[in-house]
Amino acid sequence: MEQPQNTPRPRVVIIGAGFAGLSAAKALRKADVDIEIVDRRNYHLFQPLLYQVATADLSPADIAWPIRSIFSRQKNVTVTLSEVQDIDLAARRIVTDTGTIPYDFLIVASGAHNFYFGNDWADRAPGLKNLRDATSIRRRILLAFERAEVAATPEEQRRQLNFVVVGGGPTGVEMAGAIAELARFTLARDFRRIRPADARVILVEAGPRLLPAFPEELSDKARTSLEKLGVEVWCDTRVEDISPDGVATSAGAIPAATTIWGAGVKVKNTASWLDIETDRSGRIAVAPDLTLPDHPEVFVTGDAAKVPWKDGQDVPGIAPAAKQQGRHAAQVIANRLAGETTKPFRYRHAGNLATIGRHAAVIDFGRFRLSGFLAWWLWGIAHIYFLIGVRQPIFVGLSWLWSYITYSKGARLITGDRQPPAPPDTPPIQLPQPEQGARPH
Amino acid sequence: MEQPQNTPRPRVVIIGAGFAGLSAAKALRKADVDIEIVDRRNYHLFQPLLYQVATADLSPADIAWPIRSIFSRQKNVTVTLSEVQDIDLAARRIVTDTGTIPYDFLIVASGAHNFYFGNDWADRAPGLKNLRDATSIRRRILLAFERAEVAATPEEQRRQLNFVVVGGGPTGVEMAGAIAELARFTLARDFRRIRPADARVILVEAGPRLLPAFPEELSDKARTSLEKLGVEVWCDTRVEDISPDGVATSAGAIPAATTIWGAGVKVKNTASWLDIETDRSGRIAVAPDLTLPDHPEVFVTGDAAKVPWKDGQDVPGIAPAAKQQGRHAAQVIANRLAGETTKPFRYRHAGNLATIGRHAAVIDFGRFRLSGFLAWWLWGIAHIYFLIGVRQPIFVGLSWLWSYITYSKGARLITGDRQPPAPPDTPPIQLPQPEQGARPH
Structure with a gap:
């Protein structure tokens, strides 16, 4: 089978195929780099419409795309289905459940998950992140x-x-x-x-x-x-x-x-992988070019990044912001390889x-x-x-x-393992039978 | 809230909303009876296209319909989401995990599941029934x-x-x-x-x-x-x-x-509910009107029924046969309530x-x-x-x-709890890294 090239090229590893990771990989389509996207799921999810899957308007496949098919024609992209376990900043490699992956540039775009302010409510009140x-x-x-x-x-x-x-x-x-x-x-x-x-x-x-x-x-x-x-x-x-x-x-x-x-949402394990301080929401403060302090080869983007915006506010955790950050990280990498500098990231709020x-x-x-x-x-x-x-x-x-x-909905299916158990205090149910007394026999 | 009627009408209970159960309920739409459809799932499944869900051509919602919405305008139908546990032939009622339901007529249309000839292969080789x-x-x-x-x-x-x-x-x-x-x-x-x-x-x-x-x-x-x-x-x-x-x-x-x-498929627990002998596939031999011996008020239809056809063969377990049997059971009930007799069931093979x-x-x-x-x-x-x-x-x-x-497929999503565990003898995987030795640093 064909190998696109044999000469070593800089390796850009992207953790997460959300809006930030996808935009970064696409923005690097003409760059002379090898990109590896690592995600524990095989699809990119259009989160803004996720609530419509929850309310049976849409099917999962309507708002999700296999990452591989998005990049099937972008030959400098490899997609790996793995769960990240750690990042080894010194050795410049990430550790996953299917092996280690070395990088020259790393874009962390691993997103956020539901956050219950320390309470044990996840099973009782599901959030809406995946x-x-x-x-x-x-x-x-x-x-x-x-x-x-x-x-x-x-x-x-x-x-x-x-x-x-x-x-x-x-x-x-x-x-x-x-x-x-x-x-x-x-x-x-x-x-x-x-x-x-x-x-x-x-x-x-x-x-x-x-x-x-x-x-x-x-x-x-x-x-x-x-x-x-x-x-x-x-x-x-x-x-x-x-x-x-x-x-x-x-x-x-x-x-x-x-x-x-x-x-509430909170950033995933990103900070523990990087062994770094975060704010209350788990976000990581980055330099104006979205890189880690002391690690100009590591970018943090999307929900995981704490980026100042205006009036003391930070850039919000929404899709357009993630996309802009992903593109910016890609631009910095491309410019740096060309020996050029890049203006600091500036968020344009739509x-x-x-x-x-x-x-x-x-x-x-x-x-x-x-x-x-x-x-x-x-x-x-x-x-x-x-x-x-x-x-x-x-x-x-x-x-x-x-x-x-x-007014009908296309996806009103109850799927999944089993009906969740009834609450412990519920007595066995006897169906109401209005005709019970008067039945013919 | 409105109650369709207050006078007692014969209660027809249908177990299973597959092709047989659905056809029976629809055929009784003008009958002066109260129909209750009991199924442990909330949808009717178009099984002939199920393999296209397995191969990512279609989404589950493309081939499944909420039972309730099929019957939302047929006012003599009540739908109950329950799992049947037993049938009490003497007392004329079925026992479910949400209570007991009395019947005057019962149509058993509970279908078949995968059968591994006594082997413990279900986890290793999933079949294609739901x-x-x-x-x-x-x-x-x-x-x-x-x-x-x-x-x-x-x-x-x-x-x-x-x-x-x-x-x-x-x-x-x-x-x-x-x-x-x-x-x-x-x-x-x-x-x-x-x-x-x-x-x-x-x-x-x-x-x-x-x-x-x-x-x-x-x-x-x-x-x-x-x-x-x-x-x-x-x-x-x-x-x-x-x-x-x-x-x-x-x-x-x-x-x-x-x-x-x-x-291979085998009929579900039907026989044990009815405490009756079956053939090797779990099917129940029925009278020419599809009723149980000694129980003219109980019909067995679809995959669960063993019905002779021609040349020593039985009626095959396919959708058109199930539909014909469901309609026949409905016809027998309607005729009997009108004091009329019905010709024996005859399968028309399309x-x-x-x-x-x-x-x-x-x-x-x-x-x-x-x-x-x-x-x-x-x-x-x-x-x-x-x-x-x-x-x-x-x-x-x-x-x-x-x-x-x-040539693309719309539903290539890997969903579900987790990746299934790797086989026990598989060593931890180290990703091949062709460029490993020659990387810039």
Whole structure:
């Protein structure tokens, strides 16, 4: 089989095929380097639409691409499916579960995971960071309606029909809106013993308003839109405990079978690999060229990097920022190999957007703000535009069009190992049989 | 909330929402009965296309429908997500993990699962009966190529690139053809250290020819088509053992990391629920009206039923037969409630079909036989026609068109809990690093 070349070229190793890692590898497509992308999954995930997998609008394959097929024609890229265990800065190599990989340049783009502020709530309130989270949330939401349908007592039925979403950022807002729509429209006719529209969706936010990164005017619009869908918005409310029975908050307890976490993420093991200090969120402070202090050959990008922006704020952990950082790291490498210098990284903020159900969105472009139906269309077009390739945009567009017209959802499958166990205090359920006494025999 | 009626009506309970159960419920849509469908999954699965989920052509949601949404407008149907544990024939009720359900008529349509002839091979050679099987097979096939790419030795690489399919029926023939195409076309450009086209696909059949239910002429055509795709067909070969290292056969051992089972299915626990004798495959002999001896109110349909057909053969375990039996059971119930009798069940055989890759199929309509490209088109049109509703036919048709044109596959995601453990004898892998000695520093 052909080997592209035999002469040694600088080796660029990229940890993680998220937005930052992918952009870096693509920006190096013409560089005279060998790139190795290391990821523990075989796909790149379009995280901004992940909540739509959780709410059964889209299938996993609609928003994920095999990393290999993205780079099948970029011959200087090798993809390795491995889990990183350590980084040996002195020897310039990374240690993975399938072996060690040497590098001349390293781009760390390993992303973030859900963070529960030290609490043991991961099993009780799944977050929304990967496909497994999304299918797990989908399973829990759909099973809650199933359990309500066969509940033995009105209390248990109520508990199954209560959904708590923790965190009023874009993830929480989008999840709450989508669950409310699922209950009120998609499932409306599908049950016989319960009315899915009786479901309560409660969005709990510790701060005084939703979407704190947006202007206050748009926070208010988002709240109004959610309330129109029937979502209860509880601001200034702290979550004190999450148990299988429900959620204890500073504003009272909510019996709820399903809780979804959108309140915090933290950088993965990156700092322990690098043996370095981080901020509270696990992010690593980098030099203006995104490299590590004393290690100009190691770049940290995306969610893992703490990069100053303006007014004391850091660059936000969103896809456009990750892409810009990935491209910048690639540029620094290319320039350095050519003996040139590079200007420090400067973040260009395009805006913030969040969608609420199928009819509203809020968009903040700085001077230009938009909400409502037009914002929703713009949101949809922007997201289709950023999907990779040709197939996914067509299929996602068609799925949206389909469910927009019919209010049905294409991916309402409960998949996974088993039904999660019922909470320990639930008695065995006896199905209500309204006709029991009067049956012919 | 509205209750469709308050007067007691005969209760028809249907166990299983496969082809037989679904057809029975639909055929009773105008009957004056209350129908309760009990299934442990929330979806109906179009099993004939399941192998395309296993080979990454389709997503699970393309071939599965929520049972509830199928019946959302048929008001005499209630759907209950429960696992059946027993049937109490004397008391006329079924026992499930969420309670007991009384019936006046019971239709048992619980289907079949993989059967390994008493061997403990389920973990080593997954079969293809449900969505979990399909995504598990997909994960194994795609991971085998990933492992070959990082294999430490040529022997391990070889083992990872060997795929054994056991059983030369339609499932085995379709799987073998699809894996061969995946290796030769879809993955062709995606790896750097291996050539996916070097994969060997070996189809092992104990009998003298493939597709024993088809005329010999079509068996030969299927074999020729498979061999053109590079599949090795080993007929007259018995499987003696399946281990994590590979498959031992009467024609020699095959080191192989991936083995797929298409050799046998057996009826589920149905007989033990009913406390009744069965044939070797677990099927239950039924009266000409598909009822149990001494229990005219209990019907057994689909894979679970042993129904004589012609020439000493039984009705085959295929979708059209299951649908006919489901409809017949419904008809008997409706007629009996109207005080009428019903003619005994008579199976109308429409034909057999099997497809081989993206360019060939074999079809046996009795007097009329077809093979090759035209048969493949007919197969595709027939299958799209039998998909339920409007959405899935459109999306499956588009997926096929897309992969037909581009040779890419839309659903190449490795999902699931974790990578399966490496076989015990595999040493830790050191990645080959061709440039290791000559690196700049």
